[in-house]
Amino acid sequence: MIGDDWGPDTPAWMKSALCRETDPDAFYPDKGGSTVWAKRVCGNCPVRAECLEHALQHNEKHGVWGGLTERQRRRLQERRRHDNPIIDQPDDNTAA
Numbered sequence: 001m002i003g004d005d006w007g008p009d010t011p012a013w014m015k016s017a018l019c020r021e022t023d024p025d026a027f028y029p030d031k032g033g034s035t036v037w038a039k040r041v042c043g044n045c046p047v048r049a050e051c052l053e054h055a056l057q058h059n060e061k062h063g064v065w066g067g068l069t070e071r072q073r074r075r076l077q078e079r080r081r082h083d084n085p086i087i088d089q090p091d092d093n094t095a096a
Ligand code: SF4
Pocket: 001, 002, 016, 017, 018, 019, 020, 041, 042, 043, 045, 046, 047, 048, 049, 051, 052, 064, 065, 066, 067
């Protein structure tokens, strides 16, 4: 969910966020509350992919971002880690 506090570092895609035109409370429902409306808005948002990647990269813990709830984003992150495990590489700087 994109707010209206713009700064010089605000990514350009946020200006096209459809949720800027809606009720922000729908994106942060109380526990057990419905996310149907927020997900419907996200489904029509032109910057959904950018929004989801932003949320994942910034570890957004709350609210609906890119059409996914916190739990769904957590699962997506776990799947990505499973599919693309980071392999520890030896430090190559010591090689002569
Ligand atoms: S995908 Fe959803 S939360 Fe993200 S910018 Fe669009 S409407 Fe807002």
